Amino acid sequence: MKKDRRVFIFILLASVAILLVSETCFRAVWKMRYHWPIVENYKAMMESAQKYRFNEDLGIIVPLAGATIAHATPEYSDVYRINSINGVGFFDDGLDANKPLKVFVLGDSFTRGVGSKDNLRYGWVELAERGLDSVDLVNVGQSGAGQVTQFAYYDKLKGVFDHQLVILNLFTGGDFDDNLYKYADWNGYFARLPQGVDKNGYLADLLTSFNYRISTHYIAYSPVRLYTVWATLMVYEKLISKYPPFSRFAKINKEYTIAMEHDEKEREPESVKSLQPTEFVEENSSDGRFVFSYDPRLYRKSDQRTADRIARHTADIVNDFSRSMTKEGKRFLLIIHPGKEEVYLYKDKGDAYDFDYTRERFKSYLDRDIQVFDMTAPLRGKAEKDKETLYYRVDGHYTQAGHQAVADLVREYLAESGIQDER
Secondary structure, X not given: OHHHHHHHHHHHHHHHHHHHHHHHHHHHHHHHHOOOOHHHHHHHHHHHOOOEEEEOOOOEEEEOOOOEEEEEOOOOEEEEEOEEEOOEEXXXXXXXXXXXXXXXXXXXXXXXXXXXXXXXHHOHHHHHHHOOOOEEEEEEEOOOOHHXXXXXXXXXXXXXXXXXXXEEEEEOOOHHHHHHHOOOOHHHHHHOOOOOOOHHHHHHHHHHHHHOOHHHHHHHHOXXXXXXXXXXXXXXXXXXXXXXXXXXXXXXXXXXXHHXXXXXXXXXXXXXXXXXXXXXXEEEOOOOOOEEEEOHHHOEHHHHHHHHHHHHHHHHHHHHHHHHHHHOOOEEEEEEEOOHHHHHOOOOOOOOEOOOHHHHHHHHHOOOOOEEEEOHHHHHHHHHHOOOOOEOOOOOOEOHXXXXXXXXXXXXXXXXXXXXXXX
16 A cells, blocks of 8 residues: 555656646747737737627628727737727727818728727828828728728728718738739628628627637636646647637638638639739848748749739729729829838849839829829838838838838828818
8 A cells, every 4th residue: 555655646746747847848938939918919809809890781890989909910019999980980080070171091901000009199091190181081991902892891881971082002012912812702791691690799709710729718818827738739729720629719710711712713703813823932131120921923024924914903993993983073092002022122132023013014004094192112212211110020011110101101292282272
């Protein structure tokens, strides 16, 4: 009996020692892996998933008025305070009765203010608006992809507030490719959900599924935090799934993914399938300041025939929208936001590359009456003069300095073009 007892105690002590060693090691791994506040950011994003609603009247998903929504990456954390315009939530400070010219500012995450850390304080739309006495820039930027989905969103949201001008913000670093294959409409998906489905509950679960990670969820919400368990879940996550077994999040995410893939195939024109991107290059800048990720076909001189077709495709989409604005009696302005590689890499790639070709071909295919403000050249000038970088090192969005630079350029352009003096 004494021998059995000694064996038991030995096994117990050895197990405790192994656990202590593994805890120390895996805690060190955690600290090295996550030098940013991942737990706080993860919880904030989980809470943010509950703050969107499917508006049945409009047929679109919108943020909940009065909510605060979070977005985070290892390089920055964003906070968005949602304000109501006629009962609908916007990533904006709301309508200003003292500014008669109302502008519908349409775009993706670059417009919404991703990377600004606080879009109402440091996002370029709000910064530009502060220097314009008569112009109310209403931020309708959504983290989304391409003009196809943006224009569909505009058609459903345009009646919420009266506006005289539409500014389209086109991001050449992503929209050329997005317009080739991102045709699925998630608003339509929710509109088609069967009768009796709690659409807002379903939406919250779907948004949760996008950011859910079983290992991070354990660390964030478990009352007992064991890094050995976290490491075990990391292995499970890498080899099996980011969701726990039989998770409703996994089921909903799979349903949604299959539906969107089907929607893409149904909607995308046959003419663009051969143009869809199959390769993305990732490389570091020579000075180590940036990591670039881009479609090389847009810049390689050997691919210019393909680039020309890509440019024309997006130009056709923008032309159609511009003509519809004319029919509706709206003025239209196109602002071009260059990708990080167009501002910081264009001089380093040599004669085999031309970082202006696709953008210039796109502009040449636009209808002549479209007013265009291309920010590429002034942002390149700003980047050469200033020490502060305009884009994040890895992430492709503007830094706060980038948002300020864009705000200054847009404000100056609106003032000099006479738009701010119109009613």
